[in-house]
Amino acid sequence: MTASQLTPDTDDVRLGGASRVWRAVVLIVACALFVGGSLVGDDPWWPFGPWRMFATATKPTGAVSVMSVEVQTTASRSWTAVGLNPPSIGLNRAEIEGQVPQIVHDPSRLGTLAESHAELRPDSPRWTDVRLVRRSTVIENGRPTGQLRMQVLAVWHRGQGNKP
Secondary structure, X not given: OXXXXXXXXXXXXXXXXXXXXXXXXXXXXXXXXXXXXXXXXXXXXXXXXXXXXXXXXXXXXXXXXXXEEEEEEOOOOOOEEEOOOHHHHOOOHHHHHOOHHHHHHOOOHHHHHHHHHHHHOOOOOOEEEEEEEEEEEEEEOOEEEEEEEEEXXXXXXXXOOOOO
């Protein structure tokens, strides 16, 4: 380090010309990516583009939907909602929700949930029937109306592929 690189009265080191140039180039490129991503980007552009789920608003009138899995067991023939979590079925809710089109196309996939539950919870009653349900809460002007809609998307019965 030469004396010319030190500022008077301090021990601070000044950046050389090349260091300042490459830092400026990185800053300009990052700014261009953020501006471009904000204007035309979408989820795949992240972190330079917005995640649409966080960058858009929900319509104030419509429905908010969630998926649920309901089962009938050897102990009860009434449909009961079960937790979509690793201790119950070995998967997270997002992993089920990400497979909705495939489950609707091939309901035997629900049988794998019954298999997983039987392995994870061997002392629990076995699931004889499993169904995927979309529950929608109707909202109007940003407030729930109290109206609930339920749509069964897929049903699996024991003996219909996948033996738990």
